[in-house]
Amino acid sequence: MEQTLQVVASPLADVAPLVDVLTEASTSALLSTPSSKGYLSHLTTLPLGELNQEPIALQTQSHHLTSSLTSFTHTSYPTFISLHKTTTSFASSIDALTSSLNGLLTISLPTLEDSTGIWKDRTEAVLRERGKARVVLEQHEKIRDLLDIPVLIDTCVRNGYFGEALSLANHVTSLVHRADGTKDKPPPAILTSVLAEVQHSITQMHLSLLATLYEPNRKLPALWKAVNFLRKMDAFSGEPTSSSLASLLRPRSTSLSARTDASSRTRPPNPSSEEQLALAFLIGREVCLKSTLEATGRDIQRLVNQVSSGQGDSDVDKANDAGKAQSKGKTKGKVKELEERDKEDLARYLKKYIDAWREGVYDVVTQYATIFLERSPTHSDAATSTDNDDALLSRLHTLLRTYSTRALSTHLLTILKPSLPLLTLPHLPSLLTQLNYCSTAFSRLGLDFRCILTSGGGLFSTSILAIVKRDLETATEKWEVRVEKAHGAAIKSSARITSASSSRKAVSPAEMPSKWLVTSSSVDSPPLPPSKRASGTAGPAHIPPQLLASYPPLAQLTNAVLGVLNGLRLVVPRSNDTFDGTSKSEDASLSAEGVCSLLKMLDDIILDHGSSKLLTYLQFVVKSLQAEEPEAGSERKRLREREERIVVAVGRAFFEVFAAFVRRALVEGVYGYELERVEKGGWKVRGGPSEEWIERVWLENRKTFEKLIKDMYGEEEEEEEDEDEEDEEDEDDEDDESE
Structure with missing residues (x-):
């Protein structure tokens, strides 16, 4: 049997298993279960006899199970009924639970999540505010x-x-x-x-x-x-x-800062903060100085503007009528003179202004020096601070010098230049002393401006020349007006003479010399100078010759000139040295320049213009006397001779006494120089030949007057003049021997 099985098993070794055959042939799902597959596999292992008996055994077991199940069902049907109900109830519960869970997942939970988010947002703001409030309360x-x-x-x-x-x-x-x-x-x-x-x-x-x-x-x-x-x-x-x-x-910007740094590297260096601070200090104190000087400066400018407006008015008046004069503030040439009260006010305002300027500028300079120049060096590295501090200190010194110069030129000189020429000479000494004191005080600070005041061409030198010129022009104008008054009526009378009048009636001046040129006690015998040379040089230089008292108009002109020279004596330096034009002293140079300029001014204004007017009048008088009829009586002849004697006496008194005296009074009386040395050495100061410098119109007028006398007296006068010249030569020889 065992051999047969072995024989049978041998050819079926390569046949597919029964489970696979049945599974492929049947469409039932029962054969695919694990238990079915296990049972089919068991069948393949059974022998054929057992395999044939297997259906019977299966049927027997089926009947047995059916009867057992029927018995069990009969005996336990309440349990099955209860189990069925329980199972049905459990299935419905499971379905309800499933639907509840689905609703919870799809509806409730998202809603809860949204509500939770909203609550969180609301509570976060509240909590944040509460936190801030808590922090604020704590801090x-x-x-x-x-x-x-x-x-x-x-x-x-x-x-x-x-x-x-x-x-x-x-x-x-x-x-x-x-x-x-x-x-x-x-x-x-x-x-x-x-x-x-x-x-x-x-x-x-x-x-x-x-x-x-x-x-x-x-x-x-x-x-x-x-x-x-x-x-x-x-x-x-x-x-x-x-x-x-x-x-x-400001919000930070890297690119902006980078551009700023780049631009700062390419920008040229600016002044340091210390320099700008010093400049701000000077500007502020400058404003205070202006406010301090404003009131007094306005008063001074008001008086100066009166002269300026008067000058404009005088030009219009001259264009309309050259012969009219103003009743107030009469014009002299191109300058309108202030009244005496206004001059006193102007001098007082200038003194007040100079004091205010001195105090204000001195305070500014000392404050600046103390604050900026005397403080300790800046806090920096010792290796680099020395050079920077020296350069900064130099620039600060330069700034102070610039301000000092500007304060002098802007506030002081601009006020003094137009104001000083409007004063009189007696007002200048006190102002000059005040300014010299001011300059001495400022010299300790490096601002000595005395050279601007008194040097050649300086402020006071120019003002003195302007004042002297104005006063001399005033005196000359009065002299000319008086001469024209005596001479001017003749011009009007000549216009009334018709060409039809064939009579030889002469045209006479309005006033003959005997009426106004000499005193009544000296009409018949007018005093004459003893000699042409010694008449004006005898006696002290500051005392006028007594001879001039016999000629009232000349005496008035002399007094006017002496008044100018007396005022000049107070403001010019008097030198005891000899005049040679080579002195190195500042005062000596100033005296030399001043005496030369003033002597030329005296010759031009007083002697040239005055002698021209007088010579014209005397020539007209002589012409009118010579034009009289020769058949006149003895009385008329005596009067004519008297007028001729007065003409000669007045002319000689002017040219020989007055001219020489006023020139000596200026050179010797005021400056202390010798007139002869000034005339010889003046070219060294003025830079020109002495012959050209001493050439004057009044000398030509003197020669014309001498020629007039010669023509009037003829040979007799020439003989007398020759004798006088011989006497003068003898006197010169005696003087030379005595020297």
Whole structure:
């Protein structure tokens, strides 16, 4: 049996298993279950006999199971009924649970999640506000102190506690830098607000300190304090304190800062903050100086403008009618003279103005020197500070010199130049003394301006020449008016003479010389100078010859000239040295230049113009006397001879006595030089030949007068003149021997 099985098994070794055959042939799903596959595999292992008995065994087991199940069902049907109900109830419960879970996942949970998010958002804002409120409550004292800082700074600025104000501002700046942890985040809002208020307060402090520099009557301590705090604020640098505070309020931009740095590297260097601060100081004190000088300067300018307006009016009046004169402020040439009261007021205003200018400028210069030139060097490295400090100090000195020169030229010289020529000579000595004292005081500060006052062509030299010229023109004008009055009626009478009148009636002057040129006691025998040469040189240079008293018009002209010279004596330096034009002394040079200019002015105005008018009158008188009829009686002849004697006496008194005396009075009486040496050495001072310098019109008029006398008296006069010349030569020889 075993051999048969072995024989049978051998050919079926390569046949597919029964399970696979049945599975492929059947479409039932029962054969695919694991239990079916296991049972089919078991069948293949059974022998054929057992395999044939297998259906019977299966059927028997099926009947047995059916009967057992029927019995069990019969006996346990309540259990099955209960199990069925329970199973049905459990299935429905599972379905309800499934639907509940589906609703929870799809509806309830998303709604809960949304509600939770909304609640979180609402509670976060509340919690944040509560957190802020808690922080504010915890930091209440510090926040209150921070908010009080701008008020404290304002109070400190108003009360002058500038150091405390700067300390508070620096404290706020440090708080901002501490709170500003990240560079891309702006400072907190409260710090931004406080910074804005602090910046405004510091700006007000800056303006208050600058306003201190513009306040008049501020002394050195207050100005020192203001300048020092402006230095601490670095108010005139590229980034002052207020700007640095403002920079914290602006958003940061890397590209902008880079462009700013690049532009700052290419920009030319600006003046240092110390120079700008010094310039601001000088500007502020300059405004105060102007306000101090304004009132007095306005009064001076008012009087000067009167002269200017009068000059314009005089030009119009001259164009309309050259013969009319103003009743008030009479014009002399191109200058209108002030009244005596106005001159006194002008001199008083000038003294007051000079004192105010001296005090104001001296205060500014000393304050500037103390604040900017005498302070300690700037705080910097020792290796580089020396050169920088020296350069800065040099520029500050230059700024002071520039201001001093400007203050002198702008405030003082511009007032003195138009004002001094309007005064009289007695007013000048006190002003010159006052200005010399002022210059001496300023010389300690390096501002000695005496050379501008008294040197050749200086302020007072020019003013003295202008005043002397004006006074001499006034005296000459009065003389000419008097001569024209005696001569002028003849011009009118000549117009009334018709060509039809064939009579030889002469045209006579309005006044003959005997009526006005000599005193009544000297009409018949007018006094004559003893000699042509010694008449004007005898006696002291400051005492006029007694002979001139016999000629009232000449005496008046002499008194007018002496009045000018007496005033001149007070303002010019008198020299005891000999005049040779080679002295190196400033006063001697000034005297030499002054005496030469004034002598030329005296010759031009008094002698040239005065002698021309007098010579014209005398020529007309002689012509009228010679034109009289020769058949006139003895009385008429006696009167004519008397007039001729007066003509000769007046002419000789003018040319020989008056001219020589006034020239000696100027050169010897005022300056102390010898007239002869001045005439010989004047060319060394003036730079020209002496012959050209001493040539004058009045000398030509003198020669014309001598020729007139010769024509009038003929040979007799020539013989007398020859005798006089011989006497003069003898006197000269005697003088030479005595010398």
